[in-house]
Amino acid sequence: MTQTTQGPRGPAEMSDAEELWYSGKWIDRVPQWVSITVLGLAMLGLWWLIAELMPQNLKILLAGPADTFEELWDTTKNIVSGGHIAEGLWITTQEVLLGFLAAAILGFVLGVVVGETRLGKRAVMPYLVALNALPKVAFAPVFVAWFGFGVNSKIVMALFIAFFPVIVDTAAGLYSVDADTVMLFQSMEASRWQTLRKLKLPSALPFIFAGLKTAAVFSVVGAVVGEYLGGGHGLGELIRLSAQTLRIDRVFALIVYLGILGLILFGVVAWAEKKLLFWHKSEIFEIQGTG
């Protein structure tokens, strides 16, 4: 109990500090940036060691840190100067963004239908669950056949992989509304629309944002899978070509850019969540599933 005056965010910060004080584990007393840096350097060292110890004839299969960083530098130069990698990055970015936006809108609308209507819950939801159980990647060739080798098939693939978590989380958020507060709204003779707009949707926002953060990660997966299987000129295609010619250093460098793309999108969603949901505390480093 070191803190006696409380700012607006006082209690939450104090409980964190207390947690740190009471937990005796040494790792909790090390600043987090130190542990992150140390672990990062250790993994770099391990990577370097494995690459060095590879038999000479297999060295080409694993680019070491030095080669990768050198290639990353070349890749960056190419991107800055507007070369073909910049073009690929731009194409993939468009696919990811449009796929994500479509997934967010479609997922939200279907989520409200499922979460708010009996028909949605009883008839639509079972189909969505069944659809989600299918290996969605398997549909990629179908989308290529339907939408061609251009960006459209990749956008649809990103949408297809990313929209389901938005639906489920939106519906779950609408179900999770406090029963007493719903009763309060009944006692105020609130219409169904008023209850949805003034109570249920704002209450569901933390869930909806959890779904959007998953969708942000999944839409990158969708776009890249689409490119692997459907060609085009995006980063996925460049990675596939680089791997075929055993330019593993370039593969790694391009994957770094894919990771940055995903992180930025995730970060923007997490930032919007933090700005919008000032009353709700959310962990930015939530464990994400993979698609």
Add this chain to the structure above:
Amino acid sequence: MTTPAYGIDRAGLESRPVEHEVVRVTKLNKTFHKRGLKALDDVDMTLRHSTFTSVIGPSGCGKSTLLKIMAGLIPATSGEILLNGKAVTGPRQDIGIMFQQPTLLPWRTSIENVLLPIEIRSGAAAAQAKRDDALRLLELVGLEGFDHVHPHELSGGMAQRVAICRMLVTGPAILLLDEPFGALDELTREYMNVELQRICRERDATSFMVTHAIPEAVFMADQVFVMSARPGRIAAIVDVDLPRPRNLDMMTTPEFGALVRRVRHSLDMGIDGGGLE
């Protein structure tokens, strides 16, 4: 300290003016057919203006069901509830309700929460027009200067004070309180009960409170309805003629102790008798 015209000297029943009826419940029955449960069995009662009624009973005796039917939130199977002479058939503006949890909207400030019932019923402009009233209510419950604070910055007791304002803002004829301070710690709860008494007296409110704490039921009430379970019915009525305003010291007096014993005795009888048909 404001003094209602008849208020301060209520020591004897003789000196207590008979106020007009606000609520009359007649032969109220509620059966949950799916579960084959008779929750309420021929409940009759009268709530007079500016009185406080506590309802106490074992869990499952239907006291919360009774409160929800009175609020127009669930229908009765048979029987009638009149509020100011008009049958309650659904939620109404002149019914105020409060739950164990504050049920404040966390994205709204205190004053926006208080004005919510106005906004829902009559729109944002009407709510804006009632702003001064809402500020006065916040002042009444001791939350002056907290109008622009969000619920996550309020303590549990303060949040319930905002809920009280939200209940009062439409000027209801009856306050229905479903274990209003049940989620608070004991000290805060006692303090809030004293505060609620003060607020009810200042507003001349007619109140109906469900509780499962005997001392609280006695401390707050002019009359205590003791309910028995399965089927839920009113087993006894205990009149509490302790003078007002009451303070916490009164809870140690022999008179208070005798009333608590009477309520407990009625409860025990009700529970024993409840199993017999």
